[in-house]
Amino acid sequence: MAALIDDESRDAAVGATCYSRSAQMQRRLHEIIPGGAHTYARGSDQYPEGMAPVLVRGHGARVQDVDGNWFVEYGMGLRSVTLGHGFEPVVEAVCQAARGGVSFTRPSVRELDAAERFLRTVPGADMVKFAKNGSDATTAALRLARAATGRELVAICGSQPFFSTDDWFIGTTAMPAGIPASHRDLTVSFRYNDLDSVRELIATWPGRIAALVLEPATATAEPAPGFLEGLRELADRDGFVLVFDEMITGMRWAPGGGQAVYGVRPDLSTWGKALGNGFAVSALAGRRELMELGGLATDDPRTFLLSTTHGPETTGLAAYLAVADAYDDRDVVGIMEVQGAKLAAGVQEAAREAGVAEHVTVTGRPSCLVFGTRDPAGDPSQAFRALFLQELLRGGVLGQSFIVSAAHTDDDLAVTIEAVRQACRIYAKALAAGTTDGFLRGRPVAPALRPLAAPRRLPDLGAPNEDVHT
Known part of the structure; x- marks a missing residue:
């Protein structure tokens, strides 16, 4: 070591x-x-x-x-x-799945097994659809919300760092180059633990907010008493779709995510990260009447939800099932x-x-x-x-x-x-x-999302073992 x-x-x-x-x-x-x-x-x-x-x-x-x-x-x-x-039960489950074939022209039994297992873990969800990354799942949630409400605006928690690589979110960051203003204008923001900031959005854009998206909690911020409950009430009253981003809280706060810890049911929730212990698998889950807009049991105009070649491949779903077993075991x-x-x-x-x-x-x-x-x-x-x-x-x-x-x-x-x-x-x-000069070798680290790439030079290859102290 x-x-x-x-x-x-x-x-x-x-x-x-x-x-x-x-x-x-x-x-x-x-x-x-x-x-x-x-x-x-x-x-x-x-x-x-x-x-x-x-x-x-x-x-x-x-x-x-x-x-x-x-x-x-x-x-x-x-x-x-x-x-x-390298957690052995997950690795072995993935290897066994790969040996039996990874991708087919019809659903595999693991799609049914994984969906049933997930819905037992997240009882507030009626249906689930799997994908490969969290950005796709979250964007699909917004598409459902817009289809269900007939509205276009999306409200995100502006004090939380990241929701998606897609234009609707990246246009709000310090790196919006290449994203049309028309996309950026459809996303507005509110503050975490501040119901008044949500009420202000509703008053500013009456009847226009399709969805409100947030992490139920973060590493540095727990929900204040009544905050998540207040969002649920506002969603029911105003008609927007409440979406919990459970990418981090899911299986790290609890197997059932932040919604299980705080007792507030969102309309839709998006999952990823720990579902596969590092293997690629994500999920969109939620109420049946919303999820079925992307299915076959609807008389409404169909929503193109998640349709991916690799979303249901067997190794990712096998990883999730093995992870779920590990969470049951201890x-x-x-x-x-x-x-x-x-x-x-x-x-x-x-x-x-x-x-x-x-x-x-x-x-x-x-x-x-x-x-x-x-x-x-x-x-x-x-x-x-x-x-x-x-x-x-x-x-x-x-x-x-x-x-x-x-x-x-x-x-x-x-x-x-x-x-x-x-x-x-x-x-x-x-x-x-009073300074890092003489102690820090080279340039400071920089925020990952920033408007300029400076310094432009590539990493210095010289004397990586040189002592930087005087």
């Missing part, structure tokens, strides 16, 4: 973690793949310069890069892996909550010891922890975030968050907490100096 290092041995040990092959591969990735990755959040600009590992394999909560370095990983496939990398969410709580306590203690508790923070539900990094003035800082990530990597920890899986053992947590302890010591020195 990547070595843990203290202040005295740090200078001598920096060279123990080499990223030379990763850096070479990252340069090649930028030459042939726009952005150098297939997901913006996985881009090299999200990691310290010269320290963006290219991974080869994972096992449990640990991953290995092309240079042979092992890391304890957090985030776990952008929150999609809750059982751990309390996966409970394990993540326990391990996350231990990790949060350890990180907070390490930050207090170094005197940086107000600058290095950890917040959120224990199963979905995020860390914050602040500069000497107490403001969120990308430069100090990059410094913290840099020092975590040097301590054998890879992650843009502290989001755990059920595979994170006490040993994994111990490695992480020690890495945080060392990182906080360096962080304290940078705070005292």
Whole structure:
């Protein structure tokens, strides 16, 4: 595993973690793949310069890069892996499905099995349709809402980060290039935990809002008492469709998602991420009268819902069924909550010891922890975030968050907490100096969604093991 290092041995040990092959591969990735990755959040600009590992394999909560370095990983496939990398029952189920054929001209029995299993887990849903990614499922939900209401406007929670790669949402972000204004004008926003902002939208656009879309909760925000219930009442009164994005909350808050935790039934809900423990499978679920608009049992004009070649392929559905079995066999969410709580306590203690508790923070539900990094003035800082990530990597920890899986053992947590302890010591020195200069190698990390790509240069390949401290 990547070595843990203290202040005295740090200078001598920096060279123990080499990223030379990763850096070479990252340069090649930028030459042939726009952005150098297939997901913006996985881009090299999200990691310290010269320290963006290219991974080869994972096992449990640990991953290995092309240079042979092992890391304890957090985030776990952008929150999609809750059982751990290479979880054998899921892998075996997928292999067995593949051996029997992946894609046919008619539905396979796994489509029925997966649908029945899902609807037992999410009893508020009457019907479900599977797909391969969350964006397609969420866009399909909006299409149903527009068909059912005859309205065009969509209201999204503007204080939540992401809903879809499709134009109706991306047009609202800092990267709207290529999206017609006519698309952007059809999406409006409200604020989380602010029913008055929803009422204001309804008053501004009376009878025009087709759907209201939000995550029922996030890593940093739980619903205030009465908020979700208030949205349900407003939906019933005004006639818009209430859509819960359960991509993250589904199977991480509870097997039945946020709607099961908070007791509020949406009209439609969209799922992905943890459904397949990293295998590609997503779902749209909801009330029968809405879902059937995309089916055959309707006298209304039919809605082209989800019609995909790969949505029902057997390996993704087999992965979901095996994941569902694993959740039945043990309390996966409970394990993540326990391990996350231990990790949060350890990180907070390490930050207090170094005197940086107000600058290095950890917040959120224990199963979905995020860390914050602040500069000497107490403001969120990308430069100090990059410094913290840099020092975590040097301590054998890879992650843009502290989001755990059920595979994170006490040993994994111990490695992480020690890495945080060392990182906080360096962080304290940078705070005292009033700058990351001399501590951070290279440029700060940058927000994944931003209007300009600067800096334009490719990742620096020079001296990835050079000590950056003076």
